[in-house]
Amino acid sequence: MADLVTFGETMLRLSPPAGQRLETEGELDAQVGGAESNVAAAAASLGTDAAWLSKLPANPLGRRVVRSLRSHGVTLDVAWDDSDAARLGTYYLERGADPRGTDVIYDRADASITTVAAGELDLSVVESADVFHTTGITPALSAAASETTTELLRVAGEADVTRSFDLNYRSKLWSAAEARERYESLLGHVDLLFAPIRDARTVLGYDDDAESVAYRLADDYDIETVVVTRGATGSLAYTDGEIVEQGVIDAETVDAIGTGDAFVGGVLAELIDGSGIDTALSYGAAAASLKRTVEGDVLVTTRAEVEAALNQSTDGISR
Amino acid sequence: MADLVTFGETMLRLSPPAGQRLETEGELDAQVGGAESNVAAAAASLGTDAAWLSKLPANPLGRRVVRSLRSHGVTLDVAWDDSDAARLGTYYLERGADPRGTDVIYDRADASITTVAAGELDLSVVESADVFHTTGITPALSAAASETTTELLRVAGEADVTRSFDLNYRSKLWSAAEARERYESLLGHVDLLFAPIRDARTVLGYDDDAESVAYRLADDYDIETVVVTRGATGSLAYTDGEIVEQGVIDAETVDAIGTGDAFVGGVLAELIDGSGIDTALSYGAAAASLKRTVEGDVLVTTRAEVEAALNQSTDGISR
Amino acid sequence: MADLVTFGETMLRLSPPAGQRLETEGELDAQVGGAESNVAAAAASLGTDAAWLSKLPANPLGRRVVRSLRSHGVTLDVAWDDSDAARLGTYYLERGADPRGTDVIYDRADASITTVAAGELDLSVVESADVFHTTGITPALSAAASETTTELLRVAGEADVTRSFDLNYRSKLWSAAEARERYESLLGHVDLLFAPIRDARTVLGYDDDAESVAYRLADDYDIETVVVTRGATGSLAYTDGEIVEQGVIDAETVDAIGTGDAFVGGVLAELIDGSGIDTALSYGAAAASLKRTVEGDVLVTTRAEVEAALNQSTDGISR
Amino acid sequence: MADLVTFGETMLRLSPPAGQRLETEGELDAQVGGAESNVAAAAASLGTDAAWLSKLPANPLGRRVVRSLRSHGVTLDVAWDDSDAARLGTYYLERGADPRGTDVIYDRADASITTVAAGELDLSVVESADVFHTTGITPALSAAASETTTELLRVAGEADVTRSFDLNYRSKLWSAAEARERYESLLGHVDLLFAPIRDARTVLGYDDDAESVAYRLADDYDIETVVVTRGATGSLAYTDGEIVEQGVIDAETVDAIGTGDAFVGGVLAELIDGSGIDTALSYGAAAASLKRTVEGDVLVTTRAEVEAALNQSTDGISR
Amino acid sequence: MADLVTFGETMLRLSPPAGQRLETEGELDAQVGGAESNVAAAAASLGTDAAWLSKLPANPLGRRVVRSLRSHGVTLDVAWDDSDAARLGTYYLERGADPRGTDVIYDRADASITTVAAGELDLSVVESADVFHTTGITPALSAAASETTTELLRVAGEADVTRSFDLNYRSKLWSAAEARERYESLLGHVDLLFAPIRDARTVLGYDDDAESVAYRLADDYDIETVVVTRGATGSLAYTDGEIVEQGVIDAETVDAIGTGDAFVGGVLAELIDGSGIDTALSYGAAAASLKRTVEGDVLVTTRAEVEAALNQSTDGISR
Amino acid sequence: MADLVTFGETMLRLSPPAGQRLETEGELDAQVGGAESNVAAAAASLGTDAAWLSKLPANPLGRRVVRSLRSHGVTLDVAWDDSDAARLGTYYLERGADPRGTDVIYDRADASITTVAAGELDLSVVESADVFHTTGITPALSAAASETTTELLRVAGEADVTRSFDLNYRSKLWSAAEARERYESLLGHVDLLFAPIRDARTVLGYDDDAESVAYRLADDYDIETVVVTRGATGSLAYTDGEIVEQGVIDAETVDAIGTGDAFVGGVLAELIDGSGIDTALSYGAAAASLKRTVEGDVLVTTRAEVEAALNQSTDGISR
Numbered sequence A, B, C, D, E, F: 001m002a003d004l005v006t007f008g009e010t011m012l013r014l015s016p017p018a019g020q021r022l023e024t025e026g027e028l029d030a031q032v033g034g035a036e037s038n039v040a041a042a043a044a045s046l047g048t049d050a051a052w053l054s055k056l057p058a059n060p061l062g063r064r065v066v067r068s069l070r071s072h073g074v075t076l077d078v079a080w081d082d083s084d085a086a087r088l089g090t091y092y093l094e095r096g097a098d099p100r101g102t103d104v105i106y107d108r109a110d111a112s113i114t115t116v117a118a119g120e121l122d123l124s125v126v127e128s129a130d131v132f133h134t135t136g137i138t139p140a141l142s143a144a145a146s147e148t149t150t151e152l153l154r155v156a157g158e159a160d161v162t163r164s165f166d167l168n169y170r171s172k173l174w175s176a177a178e179a180r181e182r183y184e185s186l187l188g189h190v191d192l193l194f195a196p197i198r199d200a201r202t203v204l205g206y207d208d209d210a211e212s213v214a215y216r217l218a219d220d221y222d223i224e225t226v227v228v229t230r231g232a233t234g235s236l237a238y239t240d241g242e243i244v245e246q247g248v249i250d251a252e253t254v255d256a257i258g259t260g261d262a263f264v265g266g267v268l269a270e271l272i273d274g275s276g277i278d279t280a281l282s283y284g285a286a287a288a289s290l291k292r293t294v295e296g297d298v299l300v301t302t303r304a305e306v307e308a309a310l311n312q313s314t315d316g317i318s319r
């Protein structure tokens, strides 16, 4: 059974080539992506036995998600939606270039996952995991998805599975106030928290520096380990009363989408592998950095490549 | 002002290349298409002053529809939806090859057009037209779209604009019983009806041959002209107590989608131009045949090319 | 554990678009394909729990094979070759058009699989299968691959697993005389034989009609079921003293490569599902026919689509 | 009727992908572009009612120009050339990378526009405009195009339409001496001048700094407003005895072609909208900067995006 | 030195993919083609030492022609035009599908070759050839090209080089009357004539059957060998008082352009190789048939493939 | 006859687009490349009469190499391998982005060139050259290739042809110890040596600065001219007791592969043209810099472009 089990939405991602506009381009690159499955795939590329639970439309687009995640080595346990209203959420990605930001258009309302119920999923997969991971996107999708999130965290907790959560606030899905209320009820059921500093500030109202935010989150919600991510400034973790810091590994960015998910995947893979939080953060940093060099939501790599990035031993042409 | 005014939904159309599957293909061709705008574009390519009324999301996908239809020479009067829920309907097209049929997956629920109200549209555009055209797809979209259809037909009727309607039954949108009830209330407000023989049979319950169906539709609903289309068998029209028949012009099919719309566009363009129904049907047949040779929902052609197809003067290489 | 277990070589397949030549084209389509994994993937698409055993180079090309087969739903048990000489076999495919035939250039000598040994593979996967399948290509690859074939057939036999074999003679790999000698020693260890009529004639020297060939093969080698395939003429099976015949289902051919493998996959999936040979042959015919409509070695389909092809219910556009 | 009316040549633009050479590349990106229509399209994207007058060959290439400009929201008034000699000017663009410059090969001799006469165009479109704009490219094309330029400036002047002119010297079309003579006779009929500092120096012989050049141009030719552009140094305007300066907004350059035209389009759109020259220059700078981020001659944007660029509020990913 | 020497214009050929229109398609396939260089390339692929004389612009497009023909194994002797007016002729090809014909748009006026003079070319290349070949296109290009044609035929005649000529009437270049006058003055200087039956009728006024046309052409102009081509009906040759007939070899047509040139190339290659006219016609037929299976003006093949086509030994997949 | 004659292996090069991974990408760019033919092609683009000797498989891939090199203006003298084992070496190139290096996977074992013998090649081509060039890759390929290298150097030496050699150590082909032994026996037969500083250190054990390395190489092996290359630091040459230095010309790198070969090609072209080593090094630097701006192994350029790069006169857009 899988050591890492994730739960969330995976969408079809459609994007024009860099330098082209969504308004005009005739050919769109089609891939699939979603925060939780991105994490599972990144961890799988590092050797973790990783799984993903979700609900998908019983049509070619749903099967496309299955194919893609399987190709990344992720095990699936999927509830199939064969109702007339079944649909796969979609997002359109237009990569920017200064002074134009990257734009994401979500078209994910009423996707099949918004009707998911815990009873449709194989809970024994969760119970036998080392780590269960989901993000703040899932409860924002619908009442049913939110309820299922609660239920899966409960099942994981009862089975002594480490409960991992990434705040991942999406302002296009709900307001900061709505998110805060929901986060506050969930965070008491979390063992390992990934908190982007911006979300901790905007949504949860912490206006301290990163160290203090980590400490206060751990303290306020009784969370064993809190990882605060700070974009280009790197990350830090608070656990066992100590702070560990990790810088960013420089990368040429081909596609920034999924960087945070690759970071989480790298950290979880390494923790499951038995490393301490400091080593885990460094694998997260390397995974995040490699993600940037590849087009798509998902990190495609190997453990050897991650370790070479850590050792900065990758310059030049190898031949 | 436009001589032909159409009203309906236009969607983003996404399709893999022929011989590739939606489940696996990495690049999707992106175009836009919708029955009523396809008709407007086909008529415009024949020289008709054609317009399209609709409601679109105020985002790059909505603007893409505008760009595409303008490029086909269609004038637009669009209500912009800038709500959070604004979305463009989408459809996925997978072209088949025997023994596999062509498959269409609709993802059009809750598109912006489903919230359209007559008050959002410029009704003077309808009032100054020669012909107002819509299809049986529009009232199937939502109560609001259905009501607006009724209202626009009323406005057209009061302004003595010819009201044209294509049954265009879509089984993925509503049941035959639902469609029948709605059609029966609409057909009394129609002057020119396009009736695919299959729809007349499946939905309206006429089980006669095409001639009788045309006669009975005209009689039952007091419709001036009824055009019955029969796929490869060609079309016929009943008007003024007479039947006119038109065969199909053979074509090598690159893309069959939009063939019926090109036919209607050709017929309407020629009627607006002052021709009789027999000539109009022949232009419709040529337009339909040319549509098949081009990838996409929309006929891209010229009047000269349509006339060459009518005269069968197009063999070989011209150089 | 898997119900169908296959063993053989999978190669990188490189091909220019139709109408382009390998000598001149700047972009090659890259996929993976191999007779035995094609069979496993076709069966998996019909719902069979299918696996593939092989040996692959420990590099991106080897991982590409893994990704591709996983995406088709096939379980893998792969020995990794991390020697300096590790390589993935390659084949170049140039699709013809009359009067030019389709051309295949093999570049598969010394691929990693040519060094495979039974001890590198998980034999328990074979032992717990319903059917073990390989083809006449595998023993042609190298002495080691040939020996491993013998050994896996022995393991399957001892575990009462049905041993399935497709003659699949490849004249570019060995002479007819070499193949005949090897086939004669293997056929005594086979329970289900797929024999292309051309191979039975060219290699094994049977010059009868298909029925007699089936009977004689069953009799000469004491094989329970012999399926003889005859290209456009269809297939027939001899089993329990009876002949069952199956015609071909017409298809528009996009890519003929892998048609025979899809046939075998369809037959095996249906036999494993508990059907008789007559039903199994019909599923094989439908699978083969659908394969032709898709570019690539591998059938991408669903059970529903196969059954629609069987019922000829797929004409027109579904919308 | 249009508020901004432009006149000039639009060509087919053919270019290999970045990093490929015109000498070797098998697929060329095909678009259309021309200085004056680029200006009209940029202004239209900002909401201006913009039109373009020209002469085009009555063939698919001419119709392609019409389609493209319509898609950008530009209204057209085109004279169709159906003579045997009708042709669309073409230009080949090979984007460079240091130490290789970007190369443009013109193939525009004897294009249909070289035969244009004022009598072929709808002069009432010019008369009802707020601004009429053309550039120094148009009079360089042919005696007829030069004469028509004079005539349209005359018509605009008599109708009290602001006459806007961009020097746009093209050394591949005529010598500096020829250009100077022609410019000198035209500049007396101009109200708003865009003068690239390099052209003012090379062609008109002003060897001062930008401020002085602006002042002297205004003074020598009695021009109300003179905008001097200085590449990376930004622009400045002299009007009413005052100098206004505007810096460049940094951009990652995907395609530098059309940057100057987007600048002019932004300035004109904002002036027509009633803003002062300082605001107008800032919109020009934002438009120019956004143009660089998109492949093609033409700026594809929205007023909202331009304003976000002005407010530097576009960093990161919006989701 | 080359055994076959050709002289004529080669153009840039730009075409959208099949099923796309020149009016709308964003990516054009770019190749080069011209009747005489197509002949040289086809002969070279059969092993003939073939050369091409012409005049090209000294720019990337001219160099592209050189690269392409060299890649086909043709030796070049090219006069470089480095004048400001230097240009490469262009043609746009839009492949049709019934009921739409294939359309060619020439944009070749004033190409560099229109200024060619015999003095710019290396006449010793012509003098040392076995066969000199040109077509009726070349004298239609300009007075200079026409005069150079005369001069090269004279040089060839004096050196006892076989003078080969293909009528190749192009109605988009000159009228039938103009062509007739010119042909009549040239045909007296020809030893081997290729006469499409349509050209012989339309231009030269022969209204007989193909046999009589061949006989009469030979007789009227004292031509040793006359080959009449009749499209799908095949070809025939009159020589030494005898008629030889050759059917067409069936082909699936990917691209019909260049079929006639491949035929001429096959015939000339085989004649130069020492075969009689009957064998030569059969090689021409095979070359023409293979040309149809490949996209582009030029036959890409080998002698082995041509001979396989002649022997009809190419069915199925070779592996 | 050719002035520069090269000898070595040319491979098929397959690469995904930048930002894509070899493990996942569906379309691979296909080109050909090899150190010695890259040198010949670069020199040919500068006007040198350059040739390449090698052995190729008699199949479409071998013919592809011929086509490609001919298109670059290189003359070929090729031995054709029509054995069953004939194969073209292949290499896969995955371009990196920090922190991921560029990766090259060789699949070149047992390529046809590994069986080459001097007797299969036209030695008179070598004898009539000004310069004969090969690299340290060739003797690493096989005993036969190594022996042929020795033999060709001997033939060149006897004919007083300048013998040029580039160390070009490839760690994926042989160990440093093996290479050293072979280099030591070859260097006595070399007149002009190109020594990457890294190879001189790693393989030959020189641990001095570049100047000393050049001097010592010249001294130890009695080599007339030694050019030491130092990546971004530029190059220097030792000859006639003097050191000449040359910096690098800055370039935006599209594709770094082949940079060294372009440098050597530039140096050799200029030396053959009669320039001194200082001028030759500068042409080498310009050629190397231009190579980086173009995708592919081979520099596509002109002498004019190289000289413009030398004169830094290429900024901006030329139009």
Ligand SMILES: [Ca+2]
Pocket (backbone or CB within 6 Å): A026, A027, B029, B030
């Ligand atoms: Ca497209």
Ligand SMILES: [Ca+2]
Pocket (backbone or CB within 6 Å): A026, A027, E025, E026, E027
């Ligand atoms: Ca496109």
Ligand SMILES: [Ca+2]
Pocket (backbone or CB within 6 Å): A029, A030, B026, B027
């Ligand atoms: Ca893609």
Ligand SMILES: [Ca+2]
Pocket (backbone or CB within 6 Å): A029, B026, B027, F026
């Ligand atoms: Ca892709």
Ligand SMILES: [Ca+2]
Pocket (backbone or CB within 6 Å): B026, B027, F026, F027
């Ligand atoms: Ca693709």
Ligand SMILES: [Ca+2]
Pocket (backbone or CB within 6 Å): C026, C027, F029, F030
């Ligand atoms: Ca390429």
Ligand SMILES: [Ca+2]
Pocket (backbone or CB within 6 Å): C029, C030, F026, F027
């Ligand atoms: Ca592909």
Ligand SMILES: [Ca+2]
Pocket (backbone or CB within 6 Å): C026, D025, D026, D027, E029, E030
């Ligand atoms: Ca190409």
Ligand SMILES: [Ca+2]
Pocket (backbone or CB within 6 Å): D029, D030, E026, E027
């Ligand atoms: Ca494009």
Ligand SMILES: [Ca+2]
Pocket (backbone or CB within 6 Å): D026, D027, E029, E030
């Ligand atoms: Ca192409």
Ligand SMILES: [Ca+2]
Pocket (backbone or CB within 6 Å): B025, B026, B027, F025, F026, F027
């Ligand atoms: Ca792809």
Ligand SMILES: [Ca+2]
Pocket (backbone or CB within 6 Å): C026, C027, F029, F030
């Ligand atoms: Ca490419």
Ligand code: NI
Pocket (backbone or CB within 6 Å): A020, A025, A026, A027, E026
């Ligand atoms: Ni595009």
Ligand code: NI
Pocket (backbone or CB within 6 Å): A026, E025, E026
């Ligand atoms: Ni397209």
Ligand code: NI
Pocket (backbone or CB within 6 Å): A024, A025, A026, A027, E026
């Ligand atoms: Ni496009």
Ligand code: NI
Pocket (backbone or CB within 6 Å): B020, B025, B026, B027, F026
């Ligand atoms: Ni694809």
